[in-house]
Amino acid sequence: MHEPLILAIDNGTQSVRALLFDLRGELVAKAQVPLQDYTSPHPGWAEHDPEGFWRALCLACRRLWAEPGADRARIAGVAVTTQRGTVINLDRAGRPLRPAITWLDQRRTDEVPPVGALWRAAFKLARVDGTVNYFRGEAEINWIRAHQPEVWRATDKFLLLSGYLNWRLCGRFADSSGSQVAYLPFDYRRRRWAGRRDWKWQALAVEPHMLPELAEPGARLGEIGAAAARDTGIPQGLPLLAAAADKACEVLGAGCAAPHVGCLSYGTTATINATTTRYLEATPFVPPYPAALPGAYSVEVQVFRGYWMVNWFKEQFGHHEQARALLEDVAPERLFDELARAVPPGAMGLMLQPYWTPGIRVPGREAKGAIIGFGDVHTRAHVYRAILEGLAYALREGKERIERRGGARITELRVSGGGSQSDVAMQLTADIFGLPTARPHVHETSGLGAAIDAAVGLGLHPDFDAALRAMTRVGRVFEPDAASQAVYERLYREVYLKMYRRLRPMYRDIARITGYPQRV
Incomplete structure (x- = not known):
């Protein structure tokens, strides 16, 4: 008897992938469909047609069945994982009311629901009132109520992309507690919707009936329905299990x-x-x-924007390598690895702070990216390596913050994502x-x-x-190389950790003079 397989559907930012795994974690078959329907009607907006996500999922599944080893009779169940923070408004018939607002979207509103006086006082006392106000202004549902009130009034369900795809697959408005990473009234400590007295219900224009039922990862959400089976080729009646967000x-x-x-x-x-x-x-x-x-x-x-910066470099400065890759019929990533490998550790003093897009609190919203230490010896290759190093410095700083806040001491690392395929980056x-x-x-x-x-x-x-x-x-x-580690340790301690604090006043001056970024 053949071993069972699991169908995992991964709807990321750049593509939808239909993946078959066996019970040893080996990838048996894969099909991938790029996502090309993103639109930006205004600067900083990022939207996508919800039907476009579903069509890409269906196409990825149909392509999967043509792959060697993709035996539908062996599939025991299905699970969905998606990009985080992408939200979709549905009417009472389950039809999308507007394009999905994706996690890349940067719109915000100052027209937000009021929070009670007691909560405001508590936030001010805890010195987190700025974070709460940021949360309210960034929440997509607040923007929709302020700027598209007719959409807000017609909204019967307000779902994350994971909840939308689960509904299309099994016909239930159900989602995993592990997928709830967004501006929603979610109790992260208890992994469930917030209690009715929680401040988030005041801060967000969300009604309880708009939200799906939640289940823990591994729980059964439903079964693949007839319409979904027809569109995807997934056998009808297969169990749909709760997974979690892609990260x-x-x-x-x-x-x-x-x-x-x-x-x-x-x-x-x-x-x-x-x-x-x-x-x-x-x-x-x-x-x-x-x-x-x-x-x-x-x-x-x-x-x-992490490894988006690597793609930014390739698009802006990597035309030579991309042209060579076509001529030599090799992967462009191999040539970019050669570019970085030609530069010594520390990029001859070129230091990059990767705050191309600022965070909520760390760093502050005035933060910008910076590269310092330029000299006449520096080339594109040094800049490329400085990007890779700057991202690793920033993540090391994150590791130390987790440990300072009471987390266990981290003693080993595993690296996923596209950048993990680079030996130089590793x-x-x-x-x-x-x-x-x-x-x-x-x-x-x-x-x-x-x-x-x-x-x-x-x-x-x-x-x-x-x-x-x-x-x-x-x-x-x-394994760490002792000589390289010694160079990086000094650059990290003596330069990188001091960069943001010293540049911060100038970032604020730049914003004040130029108006960019506006929210500081």
Whole structure:
């Protein structure tokens, strides 16, 4: 009898992938469809047609069945993981009322629901009133009520992308507690919707009836319906299991379930995560996110736009390598690795602070990116390596913040995301952190994390410990080089950690003089 397979659907920022995994965590078959329907009607906006997400999912599944090894009869269940923070308004018939507002969107509003006087006083006393006001202004539902009141009035359901795709697949408005990373009235400590007296219900223009039912990762959400089976080719009646958001699934798929194992994600947003069963805020009043493990938290520090900066460099300065790659029929990434490898550790003193897009509290909203230390010896190659190093410095700072806030000491690293495929990026990460740094055995760690949730929920592995032992393992391990580590240690301590504090007043002056960014 053939071993069961799990179908994991991973709707990321750049593509939708349909992935089949076996119970050893091996990728049996894969199909991928790029997402090209993003629109920006105004500067800073980022929207996507909800039907476009569904069409891409359906196409990815239909392409999967043509792949070798994609035996539909062996599929035991389905799980969905998606990009975080992308929201969709539906009417009473379940039809989208407007384009999805994606996590990349930067719009905000000053027309926000009022918060009671007692809550305002408490926030001011705790010195988090600025963070709360930022939360209210950034919330998509508040912008919709202020600027598109007819959409807000017609909204019957306000879903994350994960909840929307789950509904299309099984016909229920249900989602995983592990997917709730957004401006929603969610109680991160208890991993459920906030209680009726919680301040978030005052701060957000969301009504309880607009939200889906929540289930913990691994729980059964429903079954694949007839319409979904017709559109996707997934067998009707297969169980649909709750997974979690893509970053949470990535951490699980990388095997980072113990608090001493740090998980770096070199994706569009670069992150460092540590999994813990204790509620721990790496940044005060910014909660840890729900993990893909039931009852656990993923303590996270982000570098927004992270490895987007690598793509930015390639688009702006990497035309030579991209042209060579076409002529020589090699992957462009190999040539960019050669570019970085030609530069010594420390990029001959070129230091980059990767705040191309500022955060909520750390760094402050006035932050900008910076490159210092230029000399006549520096070339494109030095800039490229400085980007890779700057991202690793920022994530090391995040690691130390997690540890200072009471997290376990992180003693080893695993790296996922597109950037993990670069040997140069992996080695300099090991050198900057001074820790052994490993790739997971498969690249598709988000999908694997979703498959692990499904495998446990279906009883194909008895528990998460057994599933992690069976389905995750490390590939190549990069050990720190002592000489490089010594250079990086001094640059990090004596230069990088001082950059933001010293440049911060000038960032504010730039914003005051030029008006960019406006919100400081």
